[in-house]
């Protein structure tokens with residue numbers, strides 16, 4: 001099944017492998033596309049993934065979470081982004097851009113000393129920073145920014161957008177009872193915590209029209225005692241489906257979680273596919289495609305997840321850092337990715353750009 005075509009929302013993927021969004025540290029200091037970044041996407045497109053999702057791209061300057069990330073918060077970025085999409089399309093690839101606001105997980109140094117924005121002033125135990133609770137005006141400004149960024153993505157030739165609603169960044173921060181302690185339209189109970197992502201997806205939909213695919217990556221589980229749990233995550237996904245989202249990518253964890261989003265040392269089949277229980281739960285109830293990401297390494301496990309109804313599509317990040325050509329290699333009979341999940345690629349501060357440190 002893995003290497004067979006899959007279609008949804010007007011996208012015809014040549015196989016069910018998705019390059020999950022992976023920050024590259026290859027944009028320039030202002031977030032413009034570089035030749036170096038295009039080189040990576042050429043490799044990924046030639047490598048044969050059915051759908052390629054870019055590293056997270058910044059929708060508003062107040063949400064910068066990491067240096068040299070892609071930006072899409074102004075029209076000045078469209079020309080460079082167009083070169084990126086042309087390169088991928090030239091190799092027969094399909095590409096989506098991931099849209100992000102970093103919320104409370106933005107470091108002060110990238111915000112010129114301003115406090116990061118969040119639903120509520122809940123201190124981040126991983127950084128020691130207490131974010132600023134957003135005003136109504138700030139919330140609407142960021143919602144509009146997501147909409148405008150989606151419109152730019154379409155203008156730049158991306159085949160789809162993915163909203164980054166996972167990992168404790170702003171959208172995830174509003175969904176999570178751990179970080180959203182408001183008592184107003186934006187929080188107070190599950191329904192009100194959903195309003196921010198609902199308005200963001202409406203703004204994106206309004207900008208791109210009815211037919212254009214809008215995906216979301218979200219936490220099935222924040223992996224925190226006071227965080228979102230799979231049943232609540234599923235109810236949010238069902239609401240998003242009803243409001244016209246085209247596909248859901250499942251992930252989990254935020255920076256404060258002890259069990260991580262990017263788990264190390266996945267060496268045995270039973271350690272792979274570490275969000276598969278959530279995949280089963282979500283896929284059992286949703287009609288839109290479910291992308292399952294997290295720890296998939298061997299073709300047998302990927303096939304098993306597809307056959308057991310835990311996913312429609314398989315998201316890969318670290319394996320494609322090491323082997324961008326992995327889908328083509330699997331076509332030729334390769335059974336397992338070379339990635340050993342050492343997480344050397346996540347040493348963002350030390351690395352000049354994101355790369356596999358084993359080769």
Ligand SMILES: Cc1cc2nc3c(=O)[nH]c(=O)nc-3n(C[C@H](O)[C@H](O)[C@H](O)COP(=O)(O)O)c2cc1C
Nearest residue numbers: 020021022023055056262294295296316317318345
């Ligand atoms: C270097 C690196 C950068 C990442 N950047 C992003 C990102 O920009 N957006 C995102 O949603 N997830 C990001 N992730 C998380 C991955 O998309 C994925 O959810 C996680 O690594 C688990 O999948 P894997 O086991 O296939 O690596 C990143 C992961 C790595 C290793």
